[in-house]
Amino acid sequence: MIKLLIRRALNPSISHGFFRKSMRNFGSKSGRRLEGKVALITGGASGIGKTTAHEFIQHGAHVVIADIDTQLGPQVSNELGPEAHFVHCDVANESQVAEAVDLTVARHGRLDIMYNNAGIAGPALPPSIADLDLHEFDRVMRVNVRGMISGIKHAARVMIPVGSGSILCTGSISGLMGGLGPHPYTVSKFAVPGIVKSVASELCRHGVRINCICPSPIPTPLVVGQLLALLPGVTKDRVVDLVNGLGELKGAKCEEIDVARAALYLVSDESKYVTGHNLVVDGGFTCFKNLQIPFPQE
Incomplete structure (x- = not known):
């Protein structure tokens, strides 16, 4: 490597040629980063899932959208074009998850x-732990944890034999610190990074990667709908502003496309040596807590 650097320094034509070749290679790799890949996205009919499906297709992937919404799902599939296909799937039902995986492979x-x-927020009003409805708790866990495990299980079933594949899960900063959401939702999201690390310890032996993303609150249709129910008389635009105002990073806000691009990186070959990782997309929200001490102004 040192000899190559010296040669390039002494002979500019070598350096320039090397640079041009490197840039050509970089461009070909970064242009369509999922060319010919096949992706299955649960909860793909709206919010983060829909935006990610669009991003994957833009980068050359075929995408199967698995969603419980049989009205919105086909509409989104048609909107995304011929590279998208919709399949009805309730992730709380393992057989439907298995069928979605099998349909993707067959297609x-x-x-x-x-x-x-795919995921749900649970009760709109966060109850006291003393008043927690365990039936509601079980419902959230069935979708957010059991549904995710089902997806991992059946993806691994078809990826292990071929020795490759990338599994991704959506977490939340509610799974990194307490007090950001209802107890059932928070517990379900704390499970995500743990499951990912546990499964990564096995799947790495088969060449299959698994990672997760924990984003800040985003004004998705699900989030906005819940807050509108909690805040009667408040407009949708005001709710969106409230959610966007929760961040800490000046001049920026967390949007669906930010999560989609993080997902694109984690499932592409650019992250070929990344597994068991939790990519936090929160503008530094969970990194610090400022001391509320009135220091004198300098």
Whole structure:
């Protein structure tokens, strides 16, 4: 490497040629980063899932949208174009998750990417732990934890034999610190990084990667709808402003496309040596807590 650097320094034509070749290679790799890949996205009919499906397709992937919404799902599939296909799937029902995986393989011949994104928030009003409805707790866990495990299980079932694949899960900063959401939702999201690390310890032996993303609150249709129910008389635009105002990073806000681009990185070959990782997309929200001490102004 040192000899190459010296040669390039002494001979500019070598350096320039090397640079041009490197840039050509960089461009070909970064242009369509999922060319020919096959992805299955749960909860893909709206919010983060829909935006990620669009991003994957823009980068050359075939995407199967698995969602419980049989009205919105086909509409989104048509909107995204011929590279998208919709399948009805309630992730709380393992057999439906298995069928979605099998349909994807039957339709495209393989499954390269499994994005476990489906989830629910649970009760709109966070109750005291003393008043917690355990039936509601179980409902949230069935979707957010059991549903995710089902997706991982059946993706692994078809990825292990071929020795490759990338599994991704949507977490939340509510799973990194307490007090940011209802207890059932918070507990379910704390489970995500733990499951990812546990499964990574096994799947790495088969060449299959698994990672997760923990984003800040985003004004998705689900989030906005819940807050509108809690804040009667408040407009949708005001709710969006409230959610966007929760961040700490000046001049920026967390949007669906930020999570989609993080997902694109984690499922692409650019992250080929990344597994068991939790990519936090929160503008530093969970990094610090300022001391509320009135220091004198300098």
